Amino acid sequence: MEQSTPWAMAQARSRLLLLCLATAASVSVLQARAQTDTMGFISIDCGLPGTASYLDTSNITYVPDAAFIDTGSNSNISVEYVTPKLKKLYLNVRSFPDGARNCYTLRTANAGHKFLLRAIFMYGNHDGLGRPPVFDLYVGVNFWTMVNITAADAVVIQEAIVVVPEDFVQVCLVNTGTGTPFITGLELRPLKSTLYPQANATQGLVLVGRLNFGPTDQTDIIRYPDDLHDRIWFPWVNPTNWAVLSTTNRVQNLDDDIFEAPSKVMQTAITPRNASMNIEFYWDSEPQPKDPTPGYIGILYFSELQLLPSNVVRQFYINLNGQLWYPRGMTPDYLYSDSISNDNPVRDNARYNISINATANSTLPPIINAVEVFSVISTRNVGTDSVDVSAITAIKAKYHILKNWMGDPCLPKNFAWNGLTCSFAISSAPRITGINMSFSGLNGDISSSFADIKAVQYLDLSHNNLSGTIPDSLSQLSSLTVLDLTGNQLSGSIPSGLLKRIQDGSLNIRYGNNPNLCTDAGPTNTTLKPQNETPMSHVTTNNSTYEERSLQLENRRFTYRELEIITNNFQRVLGQGGFGSVYHGLLEDGTQVAIKLRSDSSNQGVKEFVAEAQILTQIHHKNLVSMIGYCKDGEYMALVYEYMPEGNLQEHIAGNGHNRKLLSWRQRLKIALESAQGLEYLHKGCNPPLIHRDVKATNILLNSKLEAKIADFGLSKAFNRDNDTHVSTNSLVGTPGYVDPEYQNTMQPTTKSDVYSFGVMLLELVTGRPAVLRDPEPISIIQWSRQRLARGNIEDIVDPRMHGNYDINSVWKAADIALKCTMVASTQRPTMTDVVMLLQECLELQQACIDGSGGMNGNFSTGSSSDLYSGYNAYNAHGQFTDVSQGSTDHNFLRVPTMAKGPAAR
Incomplete structure (x- = not known):
């Protein structure tokens, strides 16, 4: 018996206290008396038309x-699966052919309570395809299980016990590309916080099996009202190997019972027909894609149902995989419910064999009344800030927005709501920092709920049909730096609070093309005018005319003379690019800026200038360089940016940064993550989405805090997310060493082209080497890295100048991400959303190493003296056994190969 394995035991005798034994630590006595909860049930017939309810x-x-x-x-x-015995619940389903994620929202009474959730599925060939689907199920932002439907008439029941942090819980079906998700029924049952203590704020329980031993009828299923919590107890019938014990007397729970098994379940038990034999059963571990070593919690229930004379003893040991599971002989009490369970999940066994055998002192064979087995899931992922969720949900309802606006707004990241940008911190809930609802067909007034999203930095409501006045409450959003109301039907005047924010320079408001909006500033008689009154409609270059849309720049417009003053006659050169030179400047208020001035010899012309200017007026993200203004003064063209004092990433990788100090591994990861977040925003947060097309280390700029921001959008292209993921071009752009080979062949850049370039840059961060090496012949950093990593030693490629100051797992993971990003086939590359998530994991590994925790999570017992339990098969809709398990599908839970219809004793 492992010293570290914790156990809990519910004993019938209140006088019994178990002390800490040498063979098992943390043994406790837990007593309970069952109490009737008020129902508080939510029971949903999914796909039921109309509004009428019914009693089942x-x-x-x-x-x-x-x-x-x-x-x-x-x-x-399909009618072929409809029979007179079929329950009404199974006659219809709701299916989800559209969208990657579709979510039910169930309102609960209070936040922080514990619930049993049950999702029910019967395919019934409802779509006429004859192909049952496979899809994922999430509870909130945490993965619950994979739903695998294997037969048209089989009922698959997925059940979880979770603590719900908010006053609502969402159950989401996720399309994984293997059929259209559907659902038959959904149920929520409140539980007392004291029940199932293994389910807590960071860990949920997923039912593998719940069996009642002793019934003689396979249809004798026990649930509400016999079980006040409406747990479903399936019978395990095997008259060949087991004798049945039963009673009509009530079996009681004790005070503070942590499981409250119903009396009807405890009124039956089994014992071996051959008194010298043991009770034995097993189940196999079922690794999941998201959990290769699942952990298990087992609960075994015992009650003595016979009043034994004083000279008769029933005592037995409980063993797991040949070793004691519970450290001493178990003697059940007469007509009281006992239970034994493990507190911490056990892992790392391929098969779990439970054996219950009589002790040497026992005159009777062992018994068991019931068993539950759960696998554990992590519920550590915290959803978006609840106030933000309430506000954005109210906004969704007001404007009847569909898109992919369902489930949590920010998590999981690959399902984040289109048009939203979120910030993520390890120790706090995600916050909504950007909202882009331009061109969304919004009608009515501006929702007051926008003012409740306190962390929002930019809000784009442009080009809708919004009417009414601008709410002054928006001025209270202290983080808001950009408010775009262009192209609506707003009326009234600019509220005084917003005017004050404009005047103190903390807010950039855009409000052009609102014919009824008065911009008189009030008593001062100052009129605020949009700065886009002089559009660049035609630009002539090299004897050709390029027709442009109006730039509609609300940013400051500089004259060339102003640029001369700001730069002290272009005295200090910061860098040189294809567009021209970049100069340092100083505005009147002392703000430092960088000014990109187009030179006569530039190979990037007016089109690129306009493209970058237009893009930078529309995108706002903390990891994208901000544009302060522009200059179009005769032949002179320039863009004015925020100044990034630490230069570009390539300088730091080469060790040529301003302070000549090499970046640490944590700094490199942080820069990679921030760059990835910027690209993720371009791909998912912009409307329309953007492909950068020139991601490289020189285009990643660093501020004084070494925070990364993507620059140089002159080559960026928009694509239509609804129709395609690429744009057609007639020219190849980019930088050698960074260009996607698939783009080179097809001339069609995609978002995965940016992913490829990012992967090259990530390899530069890992290795400290350039995108193209001379070794001595030219070789790409990708090929160079793959050749060396094939030897299995990460240190063959890691930048030696870091002197081993990194977590080896973090570096391995980062290198793996980079190589996946640079796969030749774009379909094999991750999305930038995937990359962001993976890099966050890298950073957490490195931080754990710095903190000295080694990245270890949880307190799992190891070794073979683990614990576990039993299993069962599901019933189909007619109350018959099928080969589909009720819990996780296709678990071999207490089944032997020769028993296709149920588990067998040995």
Whole structure:
């Protein structure tokens, strides 16, 4: 028995206290008396049309699902699967052919409470395709399980016990590309906080099996009202190997019982027909893609159902994989419910064999009444700030927005709502920092809920049909730096609070093309005018005319003479690029700026200038360089940016940064993550989305805090997210060593082209070497890295100047990310959303190493003396056994190969 394995035992005798034994630590006595909870059930018949509810055979009221979800379509199962015995619940489903993620929202009474969630699925060939799907199920922002439907008439029940942090819980179905997700029923049952203590704020329990030993009828399923928590107890019937013990007397729970097994379940038990034999069963571990070594929690229930004379003893040991599971002989109490469970999940076994055998002192064989087995899931992922969620949900409802606006707004990152930008911190909930709802068909007034999203930095409501006045409450958003109201039907005047923010320079407001908006500043009689009154409609260059849209720049417009003054006659050169030279400047208020002045010999012309200017007026993200203004003064063209005093990333990789100090591994990871977040915003947060097309180390600029910002958008291209992921071009652009080979072949850049270039840059950060090496012949850093990593030693490529000051797992993961980004086939590359998530994990590994924790999470027992339990098969809709398990699909839970219809004792 491992010293570190913790156990809990619910004993019938209140006088019994178990002390800490040499063979098992942390043994505690937990006593309980069952209490009847008020129901508080939510029971949903998914796909049920209309608004009428009905009472099912369990005396539970089921309601249609329209009030809980606003996507999907209803359909009926095929008539061939409809029989007189079929429950009404299974006649219809809701399916989700559109969108990657579709979510139900269930409102609860209070935040922080514990609930049992149950999702029910019966395919019934409702779509006529004859192909049951496979898809993922999430509870909130945390992965719950994979749903694998293997037969048209099989019922698959997925059940979880979780603590819900907010006053609502969302259940999301995620399309994984293997069929259209659907759902038949969804149920929520409140639990007391004292029940199932293994389920807490960071860990949930997913049911593998819940079995009642002793019934003689396979249809004798126990649930509400016999179980006040509406757990479903399936019978395990095997008259060949087991004898049945039963009683009609009530089996009681003790005070503070942490499981509250119902009396009807505890009124039956099994014992071996051959009194010298053991009770034995097993199940196999089922690794999941997101959890290769699942952990398990087991709960075994015992109650003595016979009043034994004083000279008769029933005592037994409980073993797991041949070693004691519970450290002493177990003697159940008469008509009291006992339970034994493990507190910490056990892992790392391929098969878990449970054996219950009589002790030497026992005169009777062992018994068992019931068993539950759960796998554990992490619920550590925290959803978006609750106030932000409430506000953006109200905004969604007001404007009837669909898009992909369902589930959590920010997490998981690959399902974040289109048009939103979020900030993420390890120790706090994500916050919404950017909202782009331009061209979204918004009608009515500006929702007051926008003012509740306190961390928002930019808000783009341009080019809609918004009317009414501008709410002054927006001025209270202290983080807001850009408010774009261009192209609406707003009226009234600019509120005084916003005027003050404009005047103190903390807010840039854009409000052009609102015909009824008065911009008189009030008593001072100062009129605020949009600065886009002089559009650049035609530009002539090299005897050709390029027709342009109006730049509509609300940024400051500089004259060439002003630029001369700001730069002290262009005295200090910061750098040189294809557009021209970049100069240092100083505005009147002392703000430092960088001025990119187009030279006569520039190979980037007016088109690139206009493209970059237009893009920079539309995008706002903390990891993208901000444009302060522009100059179009006769032949002179310039862009004025925020100044980035630490130069570009390539200088720092080469060791030529301003302070000549090499970047640490943590700094490199942070820069990579911030750059990835900027690209993710371009790909997902912009409307329309953008492909940068020239991602490289020289285009990653660093401020005084070494925070990374992407620059140089002259080659960027927009693409239509709804129609395609690429844009057609007639010229190849980019920098040698960074250009996607697929783009080179097709002339069609995609978002994955940026991913490829980013992967090259990430390899530069890992290795400290340039994109193209001379070794002595030219070789790409990708090929160079792959050749050396094939030897299995990461140190063959890591920048030796870091002198080993890094977490080896973090570096390995980063190199792996880079190599995945630079796969030749773009379909094999991750998205930038994936990259952001993976780099955050790299950074957490490195931070854990710095903190001295070694990146270890949890307190798992190791070794073979782990614990576990039993299993069972699911019933189909007619109450018959099928080969589909009720919990995680296809678990071999207490089944032997010769028993296709259920587990067997040995």
